[in-house]
Amino acid sequence: MNLYDLIVKRIKEAQKADSDGLVTNVSTSSMLTAEITLISSLLVALIMLRLVSNVLMIVAVLVVLFAAILAMPLMPRLKRELNDSLFNMTFYVVLALAIVIVLFYWGSLNV
Amino acid sequence: MIIDTQLASLLTAGALIVIGIFAAVFLDNLIKKVIGLAFIGDGANLFLIAMGYKPGGIVYIYLPGMARDFFAQNAAYPLPFALVLTSIVIGASTMAVMLGIIMVLYKKRGSLKASEILGE
Amino acid sequence: MNLLIPLMVIVPIICALFLNLLHKKDRTIKAIAIILALTLPLLPILASYGIHYFGGYAPLAQNPTLSTGLPSLITGTVLNTFHPAITYAFQDAQKLFIFILGLVAFLAILVSLFETKRPSGVYGFMMFMGVASVIALLLTDDIFNFYVFFEIMALATVGIVLVSGVKGNYETALKYMILGSITSPLLLLGIALLLGVTGNVNITDIIASLKIGVVDPKNPVLLMACGLIVFGWLYGSGLPPFHTIKSAIYSKALPHGAALLQAFSVFTLIALGIIILRIFSYLPFSQMIILGVSLLAMILGITMALLQTDLKRMIGFLAVGELGYIGIGLGLGTAYGITAGLFQAINEVVITAFLFIGFGVIYYQTGESDIRKLGGMMVKTPLVALLVLLAGFAMAGVPPLNAFQSKLMLIQASIQAGLPELGVIMILLSIVTFMTFMKAFHAVYMRPKPADLEIKNEKIPRATILSLIVFLVVCLIFGLFPQLATGFLQAISSNLAGGMP
Numbered sequence: 001m002n003l004y005d006l007i008v009k010r011i012k013e014a015q016k017a018d019s020d021g022l023v024t025n026v027s028t029s030s031m032l033t034a035e036i037t038l039i040s041s042l043l044v045a046l047i048m049l050r051l052v053s054n055v056l057m058i059v060a061v062l063v064v065l066f067a068a069i070l071a072m073p074l075m076p077r078l079k080r081e082l083n084d085s086l087f088n089m090t091f092y093v094v095l096a097l098a099i100v101i102v103l104f105y106w107g108s109l110n111v
Numbered sequence: 112m113i114i115d116t117q118l119a120s121l122l123t124a125g126a127l128i129v130i131g132i133f134a135a136v137f138l139d140n141l142i143k144k145v146i147g148l149a150f151i152g153d154g155a156n157l158f159l160i161a162m163g164y165k166p167g168g169i170v171y172i173y174l175p176g177m178a179r180d181f182f183a184q185n186a187a188y189p190l191p192f193a194l195v196l197t198s199i200v201i202g203a204s205t206m207a208v209m210l211g212i213i214m215v216l217y218k219k220r221g222s223l224k225a226s227e228i229l230g231e
Numbered sequence: 232m233n234l235l236i237p238l239m240v241i242v243p244i245i246c247a248l249f250l251n252l253l254h255k256k257d258r259t260i261k262a263i264a265i266i267l268a269l270t271l272p273l274l275p276i277l278a279s280y281g282i283h284y285f286g287g288y289a290p291l292a293q294n295p296t297l298s299t300g301l302p303s304l305i306t307g308t309v310l311n312t313f314h315p316a317i318t319y320a321f322q323d324a325q326k327l328f329i330f331i332l333g334l335v336a337f338l339a340i341l342v343s344l345f346e347t348k349r350p351s352g353v354y355g356f357m358m359f360m361g362v363a364s365v366i367a368l369l370l371t372d373d374i375f376n377f378y379v380f381f382e383i384m385a386l387a388t389v390g391i392v393l394v395s396g397v398k399g400n401y402e403t404a405l406k407y408m409i410l411g412s413i414t415s416p417l418l419l420l421g422i423a424l425l426l427g428v429t430g431n432v433n434i435t436d437i438i439a440s441l442k443i444g445v446v447d448p449k450n451p452v453l454l455m456a457c458g459l460i461v462f463g464w465l466y467g468s469g470l471p472p473f474h475t476i477k478s479a480i481y482s483k484a485l486p487h488g489a490a491l492l493q494a495f496s497v498f499t500l501i502a503l504g505i506i507i508l509r510i511f512s513y514l515p516f517s518q519m520i521i522l523g524v525s526l527l528a529m530i531l532g533i534t535m536a537l538l539q540t541d542l543k544r545m546i547g548f549l550a551v552g553e554l555g556y557i558g559i560g561l562g563l564g565t566a567y568g569i570t571a572g573l574f575q576a577i578n579e580v581v582i583t584a585f586l587f588i589g590f591g592v593i594y595y596q597t598g599e600s601d602i603r604k605l606g607g608m609m610v611k612t613p614l615v616a617l618l619v620l621l622a623g624f625a626m627a628g629v630p631p632l633n634a635f636q637s638k639l640m641l642i643q644a645s646i647q648a649g650l651p652e653l654g655v656i657m658i659l660l661s662i663v664t665f666m667t668f669m670k671a672f673h674a675v676y677m678r679p680k681p682a683d684l685e686i687k688n689e690k691i692p693r694a695t696i697l698s699l700i701v702f703l704v705v706c707l708i709f710g711l712f713p714q715l716a717t718g719f720l721q722a723i724s725s726n727l728a729g730g731m732p
Binding site: 183202212215 | 379382405415417423
Binding site: 085086090094 | 225229
């Protein structure tokens with residue numbers, strides 16, 4: 001089994017719950033690109049932690065890299081998580097509200 | 112008086128907002144959700160109007176024969192009252208549109224359950 | 232002529248209200264609507280800079296006739312400089328923003344007049360009303376007035392979605408309203424906190440009272456207010472966690488409606504973003520939050536766009552991703568970065584509208600927006616295909632077009648600010664944006680036509696082609712002469728970057 005078939009198989013497994021089960025060349029390569037983009041841009045973004053501390057940056061990059069490799073494929077999960085159901089949306093909205101308020105209140109008092 | 116009027120209104124406003132968010136997130140019936148949303152809006156309005164409260168203040172209408180200094184020192188702050196009126200009107204129109212959409216959806220789907228109508 | 236400043240808001244409101252009185256006289260309505268919509272981009276060009284006071288007067292310090300005879304209790308204190316009115320400030324940045332918004336609105340309305348069956352009715356009303364409220368958002372210097380128009384804009388957005396007739400539009404509109412009804416009162420709460428601490432809703436006065444020490448800037452209530460206003464900003468502009476609902480809203484509107492809706496989001500983002508930077512730039516945390524959220528919007532928006540199968544949803548996610556670029560510019564906090572961000576905002580409005588209306592031709596012809604069911608449209612519409620291709624090049628940032636200039640500026644700004652990682656991410660995501668676009672372009676235009684695809688409307692209205700060409704010309708002009716746009720933005724950026732002493 002070559003690598004491409006392996007990827008298609010993983011995507012098919014991950015998409016099993018999805019309504020549109022059709023896995024084509026285009027959707028596979030999009031999924032793959034999205035996956036690589038997500039992980040690489042997250043890793044590059046984490047390098048900015050160097051402004052806080054170099055050690056923290058190295059640890060964070062390594063942890064996220066291993067977590068991402070272990071949790072692959074991320075994208076189908078993310079797609080399922082960020083779906084259009086109202087419950088999910090309100091959940092994330094309230095979560096974001098909590099995060100924003102806590103960060104502003106705690107973060108600004110301690111900067 | 113154990114707690115003053117302003118503090119009481121602020122606490123009530125906070126409670127209204129928290130209850131409203133709870134209802135909007137966790138209740139499944141669309142009408143109940145909308146009632147929760149109305150709570151959030153009311154809480155914000157109550158909060159806004161509490162900002163204009165002045166202990167022992169008078170209504171900010173300059174009556175004939177009133178001393179200018181007395182009025183200036185005792186009148187409540189009028190701005191929040193003007194703002195809250197606008198805000199209530201906006202809230203009412205939003206509510207009306209929302210209930211209108213719910214009516215249409217009920218006719219189409221025969222259900223008021225958010226999990227059925229507003230699922231994926 | 233300062234009289235033109237209120238007219239910028241009043242004209243579209245009048246259009247919205249009175250065009251419906253002529254219901255059923257389609258030709259007259261079309262003619263009047265086109266003429267009045269044409270005034271939207273013209274008014275900001277003609278108007279001279281200035282400040283307009285609605286229902287009040289200029290500050291007492293500038294108003295000797297009023298201030299004589301008043302006790303020193305008023306004239307001797309900070310009250311002397313406060314603005315006792317709803318203030319609309321029209322400066323050079325506003326001129327550019329309102330011109331671009333007016334242009335996009337004019338073209339979207341023009342296309343809608345020829346692509347929909349009925350020119351009068353709710354759709355036109357909502358479009359004009361939304362434009363009026365966004366112009367007011369850009370002009371106003373009064374944060375409560377901002378909130379009022381913010382809500383009117385949300386209602387107009389819902390209206391545009393409701394009348395589109397796309398499948399599932401009611402459900403999406405209701406979701407948007409529910410999320411909006413959670414968020415907008417919290418924005419109002421933030422404004423109420425600001426009012427409670429500073430006793431003022433005029434932004435200039437709030438800043439003045441923070442600056443001269445009437446109010447303690449380290450007051451924790453102000454931090455709370457900043458958090459709540461930032462949260463409202465996320466909702467208004469469709470940054471995460473609102474990116475799913477915002478892109479859903481775009482996909483459930485008609486293409487010309489979506490072109491207008493994304494302009495609303497972008498201008499809300501910069502209007503409220505500028506307010507946040509003006510009031511709260513002394514909190515270093517506010518810029519970090521803006522940067523973080525923008526980064527998340529870029530990554531999530533563009534990667535999610537890759538996975539979509541609905542054409543409009545895909546452009547919607549791309550539009551959200553591009554919002555991240557603007558946010559990065561604002562969050563960098565340097566004058567050059569803010570100029571770049573605002574310039575990117577203008578370019579993005581034009582390009583996304585270009586893409587929506589360009590791909591909208593496909594929707595107009597076939598009534599289909601699922602890319603799996605489309606194909607072979609190149610044969611039918613070679614000219615539109617070329618224009619759409621150029622729009623895609625513009626969005627990805629290919630040289631002679633406008634986004635190239637602004638993205639280059641953004642990357643330079645991020646390197647200057649000491650964050651070259653942001654530049655790397657921006658380049659990476661630009662490439663992915665282009666890939667997403669090419670995927671859609673290939674599926675729609677270059678693949679063989681599926682047998683069951685029906686063409687409902689053979690003829691493309693000339694207005695659509697005209698508006699696409701106008702968009703292309705704007706892209707080219709800003710691409711070749713970026714100083715035309717950045718010249719208008721320098722004053723506001725250096726003001727914002729200065730921050731508070």
